[in-house]
Every structure is written in C-alpha cells, then in structure tokens.
Amino acid sequence: MHRSRWKLFSLALGLLLLLAACETGSNRQQQPNPNSESSQQSDQPSGEPAGGGTLNVAYPANPATLDPHLTTNQATRDVARNIYEQLVTLNKNYEVVPQLAESYEISEDGKVYTFHLRKGVHFHNGKEMKAEDVVASMEKWLSTSTQGQANLQGAKFLQADEYTVQLTLQKPSLVALYVLADTAPFPGIMPKEVIESAGPEGIKEYIGTGPYKLEEWKTDQYVHLKKFADYSAVDEEPSGLSGKKYAYLDDIYFRYVTDESTRVAGILSGEYDVAFGVPFDNSDQIDATEGVSNYFSPGGIVAYVFNKKAGPFANQKLRQAFNTALNNEEALTAAYSDSRFFELDSSLALPSQKDWYSTAGSDKYNLHDIEAAKKLVAESGYAGEEVVILTTRDYPEQYNLAVVAQEVLKSIGVKSRLDVYDWPTVQERRKDENNFDLFAVSFATRATIHQYPFLDSKADYPGWTNSPEIDRLLDQIQASSSIEEAKPLIDELNRVTWDYLPIVKIGNIQNLVAIRDHVKGLDDLIGPILWNVSISR
Known part of the structure; x- marks a missing residue:
C-alpha cells in the first residue's frame, strides 16, 4: 500500500483559508514535524497525510519479552521494531542499507567493518546515542542471539571514537551485514545503562531510538506505543525497513486477541483497525463487508x-x-x-x-x-x-x-x-x-x-x-x-x-491481514511496518 495523498484544495477555498490566516495572525511552521505530538491535520505539509489518532491492532499472540536480542518470536519482533533501530537494515529489495549508521566501510581483507554513526540521534529517555551504547548493545546481541552465535562466532565490537564503531571478524563473511540487518532476533540499539542493568532474562527497561516509545505493557492484554516527538528521521524515501519514518499516529495499541473468531468479529465491527492472523476462510467475508479489505503480505x-x-x-x-x-x-x-x-x-x-x-x-x-x-x-x-x-x-x-x-x-x-x-x-x-x-x-x-x-x-x-x-x-x-x-x-x-x-x-x-479502509500506508517486510501509517476519517 502507498501513503494516501491529499487532493489539492480548490482556488476559492485556498483564498478563504489565506484570508482567515491573515485575520488571526499565523505563527505556524510551514513544514511541521509529523512526529510532533501537537501536530494536527491543518499543520501537515502539502500532500502529507493528517497526523494524530490511535491505531488498534488485533494481534494473535502475546510477546514473552520485548527484548529483541533474545527471540525469533514474531510477537516480539512486530512490536520491538517500532521501539528499536539497528546499525543497518533492509530495503524493499532486501538489500542492506545504513540506518543508525550514517555510512560504513569494509577493510580490504574483509575482516573489519567501520560504522560511522549518525549524530544527534536520541533515545526515548533523551540521551544522545553514541558509540558506547552501540558497542554495549551489539556485544549483548552477539552473546545472546542465535543469529549472532551461529553466523558471527568470534566477532568483536569496539569503540573507535565517540561516533565510530568497528566490528572485527575472524574471517571475511559476505553474510555479516545481512545478519546485522536481520529482523529476529535483531540487534536493536539501546542505552549502555539499560544493557548494564539487564539480567539473564533480558533488559528491564525498553528504551530505543525508534519512532514510537513504549508507554505501557499489560501482559496478556496490550502493548501501548506512543509517538516519540524527538525522533530523528533520515532524509531518504521510505523503502522496506529503511528510509524516512513518519510517526503520524499518536498511539498504537497491540491488543492481544488469541481467538480467531474474536479478531475477525472485531475487525468487521470496527473495534479494531487492523487484524493479523486472519484465517484464509474469512477472506470472502472480509471482501463482502463494507469498510474493510484484505491485505496480503x-x-x-x-x-x-x-x-x-x-x-x-x-x-x-x-x-x-x-x-x-x-x-x-x-x-x-x-x-x-x-x-x-x-x-x-x-x-x-x-x-x-x-x-x-x-x-x-x-x-x-x-x-x-x-x-x-x-x-x-x-x-x-x-x-x-x-x-x-x-x-x-x-x-x-x-x-x-x-x-x-x-x-x-x-x-x-x-x-x-x-x-x-x-x-x-x-x-x-x-x-x-x-x-x-x-x-x-x-x-x-x-x-x-x-x-x-x-x-x-x-x-x-x-x-x-x-x-x-x-x-x-x-x-x-x-x-x-x-x-x-x-x-x-x-x-x-x-x-x-x-x-x-x-x-x-x-x-x-x-499472510492474510484484515484492514479497515481508513487505515492508509500499511506496508510489510518480514512483518508489518506501522510507521508511515495514518488514519483518514
């Protein structure tokens, strides 16, 4: 799906709005940050979807953890990718591109990867992300994740300077970057302090750099994500898991509904905006219901x-x-x-x-x-x-x-x-x-x-x-x-x-997903992409 585009206003309506702005005075930003918690429909840049609103997602399984280093479980992956980001990620063609890294180089012998970090990227707690956080996160992921242990044995991350990190391999590996960009268990970057306070069962605080931050997690009921107003987006076109991420929504609720019939009934009635894990047998019923559609991923x-x-x-x-x-x-x-x-x-x-x-x-x-x-x-x-x-x-x-x-x-x-x-x-x-x-x-x-x-x-x-x-x-x-x-x-x-x-x-x-027609911009790459999603009512 592509992001919906606003139709151009007629000339007459534009003149009326201009007059109204002149009468009241205008201190609005011409290009407001769509991640701003106070952004409203009238504040959106021309051609951009309206911000605000809450997305209710009916999801079939509870996450056992929100630590993305520990599990390949989809329930963890689909929530955690909104909270955490990686050094590198996958575009729509499954090619590896930078994310929290601004750029990277590989040594001639193929054993040393040097990652130059983006500056001015902040965690949800306000701290700027630096090399010490990346090293701590990556070393934890290497020691705990199945992918790190299986594909990068003997690898080591070191801090070169405040914004530069080096990965050293025992032998060259064409798949190293792909493993770093993998989606489960994925090497999400967290503050060093969060890593240091983690126990055997994983981290105790869920703080990342992503477009949404964890607001509340009620086990067996829901995970509530809230827009991160200070999110630092890259200035590139969205592509798969890469590119610019717009947090148009104010809130996202993953509501855990383990019964298939309840999920289907909820999406058909409008209780939920998106429902995952929909049985194929319900596709015709979804097609026949006004206001809801099938989405295939x-x-x-x-x-x-x-x-x-x-x-x-x-x-x-x-x-x-x-x-x-x-x-x-x-x-x-x-x-x-x-x-x-x-x-x-x-x-x-x-x-x-x-x-x-x-x-x-x-x-x-x-x-x-x-x-x-x-x-x-x-x-x-x-x-x-x-x-x-x-x-x-x-x-x-x-x-x-x-x-x-x-x-x-x-x-x-x-x-x-x-x-x-x-x-x-x-x-x-x-x-x-x-x-x-x-x-x-x-x-x-x-x-x-x-x-x-x-x-x-x-x-x-x-x-x-x-x-x-x-x-x-x-x-x-x-x-x-x-x-x-x-x-x-x-x-x-x-x-x-x-x-x-x-x-x-x-x-x-x-996979079959049911989606209400007012939900715009849903995409997928090894799981749903909920940033860049907006609601038009």
Whole structure:
C-alpha cells in the first residue's frame, strides 16, 4: 500500500483559508514535524497525510519479552521494531542499507567493518546515542542471539571514537551485514545503562531510538506505543525497513486477541483497525463487508521436510521420486484454497530478495510425472516400509499438506500413515529420527538463505541434512567478496538443493491481514511496518 495523498484544495477555498490566516495572525511552521505530538491535520505539509489518532491492532499472540536480542518470536519482533533501530537494515529489495549508521566501510581483507554513526540521534529517555551504547548493545546481541552465535562466532565490537564503531571478524563473511540487518532476533540499539542493568532474562527497561516509545505493557492484554516527538528521521524515501519514518499516529495499541473468531468479529465491527492472523476462510467475508479489505503480505516458503538420517527417505532416490510425483499447485490449493494465498516458485529465496533469488534447479520443480517417479522408487530399492508422516490439526494447512503427501506416496506405490498430534507434541517428536519420515512446515523469510536451518549440516534441525556439497557452497558463498561474485555459487546451491532434496519446496505463501479502509500506508517486510501509517476519517 502507498501513503494516501491529499487532493489539492480548490482556488476559492485556498483564498478563504489565506484570508482567515491573515485575520488571526499565523505563527505556524510551514513544514511541521509529523512526529510532533501537537501536530494536527491543518499543520501537515502539502500532500502529507493528517497526523494524530490511535491505531488498534488485533494481534494473535502475546510477546514473552520485548527484548529483541533474545527471540525469533514474531510477537516480539512486530512490536520491538517500532521501539528499536539497528546499525543497518533492509530495503524493499532486501538489500542492506545504513540506518543508525550514517555510512560504513569494509577493510580490504574483509575482516573489519567501520560504522560511522549518525549524530544527534536520541533515545526515548533523551540521551544522545553514541558509540558506547552501540558497542554495549551489539556485544549483548552477539552473546545472546542465535543469529549472532551461529553466523558471527568470534566477532568483536569496539569503540573507535565517540561516533565510530568497528566490528572485527575472524574471517571475511559476505553474510555479516545481512545478519546485522536481520529482523529476529535483531540487534536493536539501546542505552549502555539499560544493557548494564539487564539480567539473564533480558533488559528491564525498553528504551530505543525508534519512532514510537513504549508507554505501557499489560501482559496478556496490550502493548501501548506512543509517538516519540524527538525522533530523528533520515532524509531518504521510505523503502522496506529503511528510509524516512513518519510517526503520524499518536498511539498504537497491540491488543492481544488469541481467538480467531474474536479478531475477525472485531475487525468487521470496527473495534479494531487492523487484524493479523486472519484465517484464509474469512477472506470472502472480509471482501463482502463494507469498510474493510484484505491485505496480503509475504509469508515465507512452505516445504516438505525429509528425515534424511533414518528411514526410507534417507535414500536420495526415494526423495527424488516423491518430488517427481508431486503436483505443487494441487498441494498448495489443498492447503491454502485460493491462488491469492500462494505462488509457485522454485527458489530458496523470494523474488523480492534480489541478492539471493535464483531460478536454477527449476527444471526439477512441479514435475508431476508419476511414471518417472515410479522408476525412481524402483531404483531406490524401496522394500515396502511404511512412511510416517508427522502432522497436526492445529495448523490446517499442515494437515492438508500431509494428506496430499499420503496421496502422492500412494500413487507411486509407497505405503504411509499419518501420525497426528497437537503442535507442541509434533515439535517434540520430530527431534527423534525414529519418530517420523516426513512433515510439512512453513519457514519465515530470512535475510539470507544461509539462515534456513534445513540447509546446513552443522545445524541440528529435524531432517538432519548431511551434504558436503551444500556445506561447501554455503562456505564459498559466505567467503565471497561480493554478491556479484557469489551469484554463480547461489545458482549452483539451488541446483544442488533440488538434486539432494533436504526439503521439497512447495511454494511461496502469503499472510492474510484484515484492514479497515481508513487505515492508509500499511506496508510489510518480514512483518508489518506501522510507521508511515495514518488514519483518514
């Protein structure tokens, strides 16, 4: 969605307003700060949305913490990104650009990153952000976050001067900046004092530099964010998570509504302005209701994950047989019902991830060739073992994909059964290679393909990839000096993945959000973007 634009006033109305201003005297700013708590509709720059108002968001899950360093949980991410900012971030094409850093340089050996901080950026407590705050924040993130520990082992942040920070790596890494720009767990910058007072469970004060500050958090009820009047915006066009951030709204409430039907009823009645986690089945009802619309945002990828450590799918030929027989479009339709909710695509990355997207290997995607699949079954030496498909009814799309998998296996002469549990039990049982052979699951979009756990042999992710060739390519991509140098390796990685088949990517999926028509400017990049949102009533 794009920000709404005010229509130009007619000449006659403009003259009347001019006369009124002359009669009363005018001390108004010609270009007021939209973050100002006192800004009103008449004070907005020409062409800008009106400021003010409260946005009520119906959200399906409570955050366990608002410390963005500690968790990949979406409930934390979606609130915390309004409070905290990072050294670097992602634009709409998932490219890394500066945020709290004004600029950065990389040494010739690729091991030292020098970040020059923006001056005059203030925290919500009034303190100016300086290098000591960045170093303290980044060192905490490195020591506590899964992404820091997995991708930047041995890295060190040091203060060069009051507004300069250096990151030193043990070895060059193409993915280092992408990890710093990642969205969960993300390295939000906080005052040094907040870091020093943090305990094992995380920080005790929630103070950042973002366009909104934490006003109140009532567990299981709501998080109340308030406009930060002294927010320091960059002077660039908004793009994804980067660029200028306007805090048009006075207040944002994340209201935690765990029941789907209650969220839907609330958005339809106007109790809520935006509702997340809306079931796909309600899309037609939303379309038919005046004043509310469907909004679709990228939801990542959905895949079948094979157990490659034990059981029938430890045989690569049988994995290839399943993939060859699969009709991806039919599987996606069975799970998501409507083509608005999915996209056929073979790449490990989304099309919008320009640095990482590749169509290599697409010749092995969506084949639906039953006879060729039966030949691969014979070559695999399959001896009639029963394939166990692990699934849950807690997520209907996962269950429907499991049913599709069973039909695919039946069509090529492979026996199977569904083992159905609640979602926590599925997560527990899939830790043991003796409990399953296949499950369907979705993966949220990540800043780099390296962060997908099903690729790396060193990651102890259920399915247990063990491919020296994939490991080699991941290492070579990481060691590349530029994306341009890495592109042929990214292509090769996609081809090798479609041959080895740690997973079968089924396609890209969408999230469904319901939004009242008076809400303008909502955007999304790995989660909702609520700055630049305004309300027109």
